[in-house]
Amino acid sequence: MIALDFSENRLAKAKEKIKDKRVTFKKRDITTSRNIKNDFADLGTCSLIHEHIKDLNLVFKQVSETLKNDGIFFVSKLHPFKQYSGSKASYETEEGTQELATHVHHISEYITVAEGNGLKLMELKKWFDEDNKSEIPRLIGLVFQN
Template identity: 55%
Template sequence: MSIEKSYNSWANQYDTNKNRTRDLDKLATIKTLSKYNFDSVLELGCGTGKNTIWLLEKAQLIIGIDFSEEMLNIAKEKIKNPKVIFEKSDLTKSWKIENEFVDLITSSLILEHIKELDFIFKQTYKKLKPNGIFFICELHPYKQYYGSKARYETENGTEELEVYTHNISEFTSVALNNGFKLIELNEWFDDELNKNELPRLISFVFQK
């Protein structure tokens, strides 16, 4: 099944399934981005708007882009706020947004579905204002080495989505090649008191 169709079928359970990756991403997003000031945000792969709700506490304008109609329908049901614009679009195609338009671009749990990081970093660089921030939070590649990937349950069994592994050095080298500076790199554990387990998530803050 294509990634888009998988998310269309996952959408009605996405917010309610047991999903430690989704929940830890929310925590990582809030803990990291609380430290930064931003008015305008572009949310890549906004899904059901899980992070949009928190971003709204700080931002005056949020553009949420996703190619899954069903994920977006849930986001639109939950968030009816004139500061938020949801758009259905494929992020692997040219982004129809003015250059140097936003202070912050966020990408949570989406890049594992995108093969070519370079295109995403190039577009992000263009759409950010000078000194703008690019926040990424992803399933840690260490987890991927052991077989973790986006998956959900259906009545016919577990549906696993198409994913790509991006090593840590790939994120940093593609970012640096595109003109970004690395400001923060963090690893997020299921149990903050037991860092001997594999970290579940990795997050980066890059600055233009």
């Protein structure tokens, strides 16, 4: 397993939590170069990162090339409805709450970009805060197959 992140701090936190020797941690910006062989992986995942990436095609192209035939790509992200209502990724500092630059990607954009890179949508799920289905969904999960 290969875990990628552009942040040394995030990689350090992941290393604290995951002690399995089969995991290799690499500092990478997935919008530029993944440095992983083609047809390498059975599974690729991205979690809560796409709202920070302007061009989804860059990521989907690399994932499609990295996945083996019939490989699975799982995406989990802040639901666009949350973003439409003004929700953004943020973190706390000594100076207060800092918001990150974000991009809204519509569900149809994911499907179009995935199909353009040879990936087919297999499943779409929504998760709600505290299972309250009368509110806006918090997260969306999409499963694609190569």
